[in-house]
Amino acid sequence: xxxxxxxxxTAVAVMGTWEIRNRFGxxxxxxxxGLLAAWARRSVGYARAALRSPGPERDDAVLLGKSVAAAxxxxxxxxxxxxxxxxxxxxxxxxxxxxxxxxxxxxHGAQYVTALGVGxxxxxxxxxxxxxxxxxxxxxxxxxxxxSRPRPLGAYGFQVVAVAIFAFNAGQGRIxxxxxxxxxxxxxxxxxxxxxxxxxPARRPLHRRERVARLYERLADVLRDISEGLLEGDDRVAxxxxxxxRSNAARLSGEAERAEGAxxxxxxxxxxxxxxxxxxxxxxxxxxxxxxxxxxxCVSHVRSLTRTLDHARAxxxxxxxxxxxxxxxxxxxxxxxDALEHVGRVERTDTDALDTxxxxxxxxxxxxxxxxxxxxxxxxxxLILRGALVNDAARIAVELDHAATGMDHAEEAAxxxxxxxxxNRSASSSHAA
Numbered sequence: 001x002x003x004x005x006x007x008x009x010t011a012v013a014v015m016g017t018w019e020i021r022n023r024f025g026x027x028x029x030x031x032x033x034g035l036l037a038a039w040a041r042r043s044v045g046y047a048r049a050a051l052r053s054p055g056p057e058r059d060d061a062v063l064l065g066k067s068v069a070a071a072x073x074x075x076x077x078x079x080x081x082x083x084x085x086x087x088x089x090x091x092x093x094x095x096x097x098x099x100x101x102x103x104x105x106x107x108h109g110a111q112y113v114t115a116l117g118v119g120x121x122x123x124x125x126x127x128x129x130x131x132x133x134x135x136x137x138x139x140x141x142x143x144x145x146x147x148s149r150p151r152p153l154g155a156y157g158f159q160v161v162a163v164a165i166f167a168f169n170a171g172q173g174r175i176x177x178x179x180x181x182x183x184x185x186x187x188x189x190x191x192x193x194x195x196x197x198x199x200x201p202a203r204r205p206l207h208r209r210e211r212v213a214r215l216y217e218r219l220a221d222v223l224r225d226i227s228e229g230l231l232e233g234d235d236r237v238a239x240x241x242x243x244x245x246r247s248n249a250a251r252l253s254g255e256a257e258r259a260e261g262a263x264x265x266x267x268x269x270x271x272x273x274x275x276x277x278x279x280x281x282x283x284x285x286x287x288x289x290x291x292x293x294x295x296x297x298c299v300s301h302v303r304s305l306t307r308t309l310d311h312a313r314a315x316x317x318x319x320x321x322x323x324x325x326x327x328x329x330x331x332x333x334x335x336x337x338d339a340l341e342h343v344g345r346v347e348r349t350d351t352d353a354l355d356t357x358x359x360x361x362x363x364x365x366x367x368x369x370x371x372x373x374x375x376x377x378x379x380x381x382x383l384i385l386r387g388a389l390v391n392d393a394a395r396i397a398v399e400l401d402h403a404a405t406g407m408d409h410a411e412e413a414a415x416x417x418x419x420x421x422x423x424n425r426s427a428s429s430s431h432a433a
Contacts, residue, residue: 059202063100066195070094074191078184085170085177086184093188094195096156102196103271108156109189115156116185118147119163124178127168140164200275208259208266209288209346215252215259215295216344220337222248222302226309227330227337230321239313239321246306253303256296263292287407294343294403298396305392312385320382328364332393335361339400349404358397365390365397 071091078090093116097109122143130136144164148157167181222245229241267285312318321329339357343349368390 059100062199063098063201066199067095067098070098070191070195073194074188077187077191081187082180082184086180089181090184090188090191093185094192097189097192098195101201101265101269101271102273103268105192105196106272108154109192111152111154111156112159113185113189115148115153115159116163117182119144119160120167120178120181122147122160123164123167124175128175132168137168140168197274200273201269203266203269203273203275205266205270205284205288206346208263209284209291211259211262212288212292212295213344213346215255215292216340218255219252219295219298219302220340220344222252222306223333223337223340226306227333230326230330230333239309239318242306242310242313246303246310249299249303249306252299256292256299260292260296263288290407291343291403294399294406297399298340301392301395301399305389308385308388308392317381317385320385325368325386328368329389329393332361332364335364336393336396336400339397343400343403349407351404354400354404358401361397362394365393 071094074090074094075087078087093109093112096112097105099105099108123140126136126140126143141161141164144161148160150157153160167178170177225241225248226245229239229245263285267289270285312320335357339354339361342354342357368386
């Protein structure tokens, strides 16, 4: 009886365990299936974007194809010419050398090959001089760690240590092995460089400039949205959308950072790139870099402006923004939005039109300080609130005032000769005289 009861309990426990495992397996398979389906949807969308139009998706797809081709070619050539002990270094070197831009490929390739040469030479020298010993290996580690620290090697400094260990153990100090290893590295580097020579990265400075122009348009839309909200409401509900304004400005901040990174990447892409760009990228990129920097500063001021409005709503200070103040301030924001569109356009900025718009934006701001702060005219907090808002708008006007001049100076610097040192020195000396 006791045995039968124990067997029944055991059977129930086993059945319960199998049921738990089955349910866990179903849940796990469902999660895995969902993740796989999401990955498949993203991959299909990524492939469609790469095929539909030029952009980062197509650039990544082209780089992926070049990487596969270069690694395969490097492995095939090394397999044909060299012993099997060094085949692996050829495709690895090709993948490390083949970066998104030609300049980055040259820099990373030089760092990697230098680190590899230092590590292999150190291992071969110690092994051939003193043999494979414990104290020799300790001396190798000390020397490799010290030589891996120089900054010119960048992220590949530790490769000195890794390759020194590999060459010390596998090469045993043989000169032939060192020669084969450096030959396979040279094959990999050549295949990576050849891939860039056949299909160099695309150059799209105009695309970057259009992206910055869209950033200016969105920033102008945020200012117009704030202006409309201030005009529509009364003293108590004028700031009802302040939280949305603040969120929109915060999103623009991230977009400005990404645009700045894209412009910097395009500048790097233009260096040593054999592909000729249809646009005048040497002059367009400096203007774009100046424009995105000004846009980033304006976004910071707009974020400060929206934070001030949101804090005023949270603190119950809507009454400080009287109808007369909101009318003048909204008018100034509208003109600042027009000025943003003048600066952000892809074409050259019309400085005369920009000066006119900025003058019309500053004119309402100059009279806002003379308005009474509140009903009794003695509200100190209202004066602080209004001063902060006027200050943010004035800063935007100042940034835009310098934008056109800054872009013109950047273009003139790009058009200047690359080595005008002697002429500049003589000109400056004559000017001083």
